[in-house]
Amino acid sequence: MDMVQRRVFSGMRPSGRLHLGNYLGALGNWVALQEEYRCIYCIVDVHALTDMQGEATRAIQPNIREMALDWLAAGIDPEKSIVFVQSHVPEVMILQTLLGMVTPLGWLMRVPTFKDKVRQLSETEDTVSYGLVGYPVLMTADVLLYKANTVPVGEDQVPHLELAREITRRFNHLYGPTFPEPQARLTEFPLILGLDGKQKMSKSLDNHIELAATPEETRTRVGTAFTDPQRLRRTDPGRPEVCNVYTLHRYFNPDRLDEVYQRCTTAQMGCVEDKRLLADGINKTLEPFRERRREMVGRAGYVQEMLRDGARRAQVIARETLAEVRQKMGLSEEAL
Numbered sequence: 001m002d003m004v005q006r007r008v009f010s011g012m013r014p015s016g017r018l019h020l021g022n023y024l025g026a027l028g029n030w031v032a033l034q035e036e037y038r039c040i041y042c043i044v045d046v047h048a049l050t051d052m053q054g055e056a057t058r059a060i061q062p063n064i065r066e067m068a069l070d071w072l073a074a075g076i077d078p079e080k081s082i083v084f085v086q087s088h089v090p091e092v093m094i095l096q097t098l099l100g101m102v103t104p105l106g107w108l109m110r111v112p113t114f115k116d117k118v119r120q121l122s123e124t125e126d127t128v129s130y131g132l133v134g135y136p137v138l139m140t141a142d143v144l145l146y147k148a149n150t151v152p153v154g155e156d157q158v159p160h161l162e163l164a165r166e167i168t169r170r171f172n173h174l175y176g177p178t179f180p181e182p183q184a185r186l187t188e189f190p191l192i193l194g195l196d197g198k199q200k201m202s203k204s205l206d207n208h209i210e211l212a213a214t215p216e217e218t219r220t221r222v223g224t225a226f227t228d229p230q231r232l233r234r235t236d237p238g239r240p241e242v243c244n245v246y247t248l249h250r251y252f253n254p255d256r257l258d259e260v261y262q263r264c265t266t267a268q269m270g271c272v273e274d275k276r277l278l279a280d281g282i283n284k285t286l287e288p289f290r291e292r293r294r295e296m297v298g299r300a301g302y303v304q305e306m307l308r309d310g311a312r313r314a315q316v317i318a319r320e321t322l323a324e325v326r327q328k329m330g331l332s333e334e335a336l
């Protein structure tokens, strides 16, 4: 397919402020891809409802705003890309229903994130909703509605994309070539571990550092990070290859990498100093981001206007795709 026609789509649930893992795993790629492709970025508020209900949903609107500010500060440019909120283009929910007709239930039950959620919910004696089972179908609808080829995400989303490809193949087989098979695009850091050094960095596990954290917060949080578990005494040599702090140095201190490696493995530097260096690197790298974010916060109405305009532009594409799908699936009145 022609370069000009290649389209990028990705989304994030409105969970509020983003962390380093979101940036290194996905958002950094989103920004870079804008230079080459037609990009569409979506805040998926309907997906948020798969694991929150009642009172908790009051957080959705403030979270959308916080997330949009992070995107803008990171360099997502509404002049280049379409930025919108999922529910503002409700066509996606119709496409989800239609794609649901060609998606075997067995495929959905096998998705690892679904199995994890079911396990978690059974612990709290909560129910598994119909909406939760349909999470990957809605995600597929997001991507297909815009006929995207490339989907920049972190590693945890790869199984979802595999399923999206299977649904796409099945649709194309039943109704004729309609959608490109979407492909996940990973960064050099597809899975960033949290401060615990064990699980993926995640807001819900509180093992994260926010992009928008203050320099002091960043320093305090980095100070709690786990390093090489076998390095018990200051005089023990460290093993950077198993140390999450070192992984983060690779991004935040690229020009001091050799020095850090050398001084850590020869025990010239302890973990306290190592973490201080990392915090400095993070603060230095993120200062322009934080500055732009402060500036964006001050621009009244900017986020709303961007999202309104984004939804308008996205809807033009969405309606065209949906008309084609309705026609192919026998729902178009033209044949009446």
Ligand code: AMP
Residues within 6 Å of the ligand: 011, 012, 013, 015, 021, 022, 023, 024, 025, 026, 027, 152, 153, 154, 155, 156, 157, 189, 190, 191, 192, 193, 194, 200, 201, 202
């Ligand atoms: P989430 O906030 O979990 O919905 O994730 C939003 C995007 O960031 C998705 O593309 C994720 O794959 C990516 N992401 C989230 N956490 C991490 C992490 N710890 N490392 C790398 N990528 C991540």
Ligand code: TRP
Residues within 6 Å of the ligand: 009, 010, 011, 012, 013, 044, 047, 138, 139, 140, 142, 143, 151, 153, 157, 160
């Ligand atoms: N499931 C994704 C996440 O949790 C969010 C998402 C929804 C998404 N729809 C999408 C990502 C479409 C890429 C493409 O991060």
